[in-house]
Amino acid sequence: MSLDAVLAGLDTDPGEHGPGRWLGQLVTSGLGRLPLPGHGRTLSRWRALASVAAFDLGLVKLYEGHTDALAILAELGADAPPKGSTWGVWAAEPPQARLQLTERPDGGVTLSGRKMWCSGAASVSHALVTAWDEAGRQCLVAVALEQPGVRVTHEGWNAVGMASTASVDVLFDNAPGTRVGAPGGYVKRPGFWQGGAGIAACWYGAAMAVGEALRGHCLRREEPHARAHLGAVDTALVCARAALREAAVWIDAHPRDDAELVARRARAGVEAAVEEVLHHAGRALGAGPYCRDARMARRLADLPVFVRQSHAERDLDAQAGQVVVQGEGLWTL
Structure with a gap:
């Protein structure tokens, strides 16, 4: 069964654990794996993420994490x-919440400490987490969550938008895990930035759904001002789509190269489009979608929170740092 068909069959009310339940249904339906980035079908991978995001941002947050982990x-x-x-993939590293890794005689490791920003902690069965060994090196560890030594809290997540992802704190107390890759390998691998660009496909899918609501409104009513807003939304979305398509082509053509600049550009372009779409759709549609349409209200609350995975000016500064050393002709058509 296709992804779109399975999404169409899901109930639309997430309830308390909807995204986790939906993720389980996608996995059970054989849709838990997507084409790997940089293997010739990166755009297909991103199209799937965008489709899930258009259905529900809480679900795509968990689905993107699951497919990224694989x-x-x-x-x-x-x-x-x-x-x-x-x-899930839990790699946030605030200084006040770092996991300590301890080697075991059998070659395994144990984890202790607090991990923050753990999306879907109450729903997923396993996670890849970053931790620090005794030599001060960052390591990646696979850990089963349904075992002694792991406690999912209700702390650390007070958001209204993206509330259904429950990105809470998780406490580890000598929890057994398995090291994945070499120390530092998580951030040094080519897939790190390839996956980072894929996040923008999620933002895009949600913005596309907001744009579709405005297009439907303009189809039913001839309102010149709403149509002007739709023109602006169309411009923003096609520019973002072009950026994602170009990034996907580059990644597939250069699968082992550093994709940081490509990913940063795609993310910045899509983030700008999201801001444009939210601005124009809100002015054109008024209060109705925010107040009387449950799915749209959830999407309009979720998307501004989700897009804050961007670090705004800090990301743009890092992007500029790469641009200035590229030389002339960088923007030749």
Whole structure:
């Protein structure tokens, strides 16, 4: 069954654990794996993420994490994940919440400490987490969550937007895990920035759904001002789509190269489009979608929170740092 067909069959009310339940349904339907980035079908991967995002941002947050985890495991040569398992990738590193890794005599490791920003912690069965060994090196560890030594809290997530992802704090107390790849390998691999660009496909899918609501409104009513807003939304979306398509082509043509600048450009372009879409759709549609349409209200609350995975001016500064050393002719048509 196709992804679109399965999405169409899902109930539209997430309830308390909707995204986690939906993720399980996608995995059970054989849709838990996507084409790996940089293997010739990056755009197909991103189209799937955009489709899930258009359905629900809480779901795509978990789905992107799950499919990213499988891509990481494959890239770093790890063992295949257990059948039917669902995964998160928890790699935030605030200084007040870092996991400590301790080596075990049997070659495994244990994890201790607090991990923040753990999306879907109450729903997924496994996670890839970053931790620090005794030599001060960042390591990636695969850990089963349904075991002694792992406690999912209700702390650290007070958001109204993206509330359904429950990106709470998780406490580890000598929890057994398995090292994945070499120390530092998580951020040094080509897939790190390839996956970072894929986040923008999620933003794009949600913005596309908002644009479709405005297009439908203009189809039903001839309102010149609403149509002007639709023109602006169309411009923003086609520019963002072009940026994503160009990035996907580059990644597939250069699968082992550093994709940081390509990813940063795609993310910045899509973020700008999201801001344009939200601005124009809100002015054209008024209060109705925010107040009387449950799915649209959830999307309009979720998207501004989700897009804050961008670090705004800090990301643009980093992008500019790469641009200034590229030389002339960088923008030749």
